[in-house]
Amino acid sequence: MTSSVVNGGTAVTRLWTGDYYNEGNGSKESIFDKVKEECGVFGVYGHPDAANLSYYGLHALQHRGEESCGICTSDDGVFNFHRGMGLVKEVFDRDRLESLKGSQAIGHVRYSTSGSSQLGNAQPLVFKYRGGDLAVCTNGNLVNEPGIRKELEESGSIFQTTSDTEVIAHLIARSPKDLIEAVKDAFSRLIGGYAFLIQTKDCLITACDPHGLRPMVMGRLGEAYIFASESCALETIGAQYVRDIQPGELLVVDKNGLREDRFAPMVRRAMCAMEYIYFARPDSDIYGVNLHTSRKRMGQILAQESFVDADVVTGVPDSSISAAIGYAEQTGIPYELGLIKNKYTGRTFIQPSQELREKGVKMKLSAVRKVVEGKRVVMIDDSIVRGTTSLRIVNMLRDAGALEVHVCITSPPFMNPCYYGIDTPNPADLIASSKTVEEIRQAINADSLFFLSEKGLKDAVGVHENEYNNGLCMACFNNDYPTPVQFEDAKLTSCSCD
Numbered sequence: 001m002t003s004s005v006v007n008g009g010t011a012v013t014r015l016w017t018g019d020y021y022n023e024g025n026g027s028k029e030s031i032f033d034k035v036k037e038e039c040g041v042f043g044v045y046g047h048p049d050a051a052n053l054s055y056y057g058l059h060a061l062q063h064r065g066e067e068s069c070g071i072c073t074s075d076d077g078v079f080n081f082h083r084g085m086g087l088v089k090e091v092f093d094r095d096r097l098e099s100l101k102g103s104q105a106i107g108h109v110r111y112s113t114s115g116s117s118q119l120g121n122a123q124p125l126v127f128k129y130r131g132g133d134l135a136v137c138t139n140g141n142l143v144n145e146p147g148i149r150k151e152l153e154e155s156g157s158i159f160q161t162t163s164d165t166e167v168i169a170h171l172i173a174r175s176p177k178d179l180i181e182a183v184k185d186a187f188s189r190l191i192g193g194y195a196f197l198i199q200t201k202d203c204l205i206t207a208c209d210p211h212g213l214r215p216m217v218m219g220r221l222g223e224a225y226i227f228a229s230e231s232c233a234l235e236t237i238g239a240q241y242v243r244d245i246q247p248g249e250l251l252v253v254d255k256n257g258l259r260e261d262r263f264a265p266m267v268r269r270a271m272c273a274m275e276y277i278y279f280a281r282p283d284s285d286i287y288g289v290n291l292h293t294s295r296k297r298m299g300q301i302l303a304q305e306s307f308v309d310a311d312v313v314t315g316v317p318d319s320s321i322s323a324a325i326g327y328a329e330q331t332g333i334p335y336e337l338g339l340i341k342n343k344y345t346g347r348t349f350i351q352p353s354q355e356l357r358e359k360g361v362k363m364k365l366s367a368v369r370k371v372v373e374g375k376r377v378v379m380i381d382d383s384i385v386r387g388t389t390s391l392r393i394v395n396m397l398r399d400a401g402a403l404e405v406h407v408c409i410t411s412p413p414f415m416n417p418c419y420y421g422i423d424t425p426n427p428a429d430l431i432a433s434s435k436t437v438e439e440i441r442q443a444i445n446a447d448s449l450f451f452l453s454e455k456g457l458k459d460a461v462g463v464h465e466n467e468y469n470n471g472l473c474m475a476c477f478n479n480d481y482p483t484p485v486q487f488e489d490a491k492l493t494s495c496s497c498d
């Protein structure tokens with residue numbers, strides 16, 4: 001069922017009179033009302049230029065994490081690695097990359113929240129254990145990590161970081177079995193959403209959780225094997241996409257080639273629906289579905305579910321442009337660039353620091369007066385988290401002369417926290433957890449408000465149609481979590497990929 005509400009033609013009261021995106025609001029809150037993807041991973045096996053390929057691959061995954069990054073290579077068994085705070089292009093230069101010799105590599109980009117924004121948690125993490133060197137990086141979050149960490153600490157383990165990834169390394173190191181069996185044993189203890197890359201001196205291992213909550217793809221570049229969180233990274237380095245890694249799979253690449261194995265059966269596929277809605281790049285494909293195309297379909301279906309008579313359709317850049325084009329195609333209402341993002345404001349340096357976040361709110365979005373003035377505007381966005389951003393953008397459009405602003409959201413109401421690697425605010429701050437759609441409409445000062453239905457979302461993604469929920473996790477919309485989440489000290493995703 002579509003969630004929507006229309007203000008029946010009455011005058012809309014200005015609810016918020018502060019500054020806008022491009023002026024800064026001086027408040028304590030983040031200017032961005034978006035949930036955050038936590039991390040991206042990239043791996044190479046069997047290419048003499050592994051570090052450079054990783055650099056370009058991580059650059060393509062930069063949207064998945066801007067806080068820190070790192071690359072670890074293996075050069076005939078000798079590990080070379082570098083990690084730093086900042087963007088890939090800031091952390092690595094030519095000299096640094098030249099020092100990272102070797103034909104295999106794993107790399108990582110990371111987003112974190114304030115508590116864990118430190119170099120010590122940057123990945124890949126590198127360990128020495130009785131079997132030699134081990135480098136590990138993760139995308140995702142382990143719900144039962146606190147319990148496992150406590151158990152390990154009580155039996156003598158000493159941790160250097162607050163990272164999930166280190167817990168995995170301890171589990172592997174403590175096992176008396178050979179490496180692959182030890183890795184399988186370790187993974188079988190984990191509950192959560194994750195995609196891992198593990199490097200030893202002479203092999204690369206990748207695995208996805210039994211629900212496949214986080215994406216991972218495999219490609220080939222000549223004889224080399226490439227692994228990446230998203231297929232756009234394969235495209236960037238000229239690699240050919242081979243396939244998505246399946247839930248519960250464990251792949252090993254070494255001098256004998258690729259070994260396809262499992263550490264768990266697939267229980268219920270549950271790819272994160274937010275990857276399709278917002279996180280992944282539009283030029284990426286997940287399970288063969290192109291993200292731009294599926295977002296266009298979200299816009300088309302949203303238009304079928306909730307047509308609004310208007311003069312122009314605009315999308316909040318960048319993630320909602322595809323859906324806005326779809327909405328416009330479906331309705332015949334012209335698509336216009338009613339909102340422009342300033343590309344040159346750059347990243348807010350050390351983003352999780354509240355003080356700097358406040359300074360970083362100069363920017364980033366402007367309404368195009370000549371496009372919206374005197375018009376009834378349909379504004380497409382991908383989600384409403386706290387509602388603060390939607391309010392600012394609606395008011396920005398009104399101040400630029402829009403007669404009406406109708407807000408259409410290409411996801412169902414975001415009501416529940418994520419435990420699987422997406423940084424969501426405190427559940428009480430999720431506006432849809434406590435307000436009706438009509439109350440949200442009032443709070444964001446819109447003339448009408450529509451959300452895409454769950455069915456519409458599933459139809460728009462259009463994959464795994466015979467599987468439960470079409471193989472999607474939609475727990476933040478419907479509270480139907482694919483794993484247990486109620487542990488004594490379950491970890492909400494607020495600082496994962498840790």
Ligand code: SF4
Nearest residue numbers: 272273418473475476
């Ligand atoms: S709860 Fe929401 S954000 Fe988290 S994995 Fe599921 S769909 Fe994605």
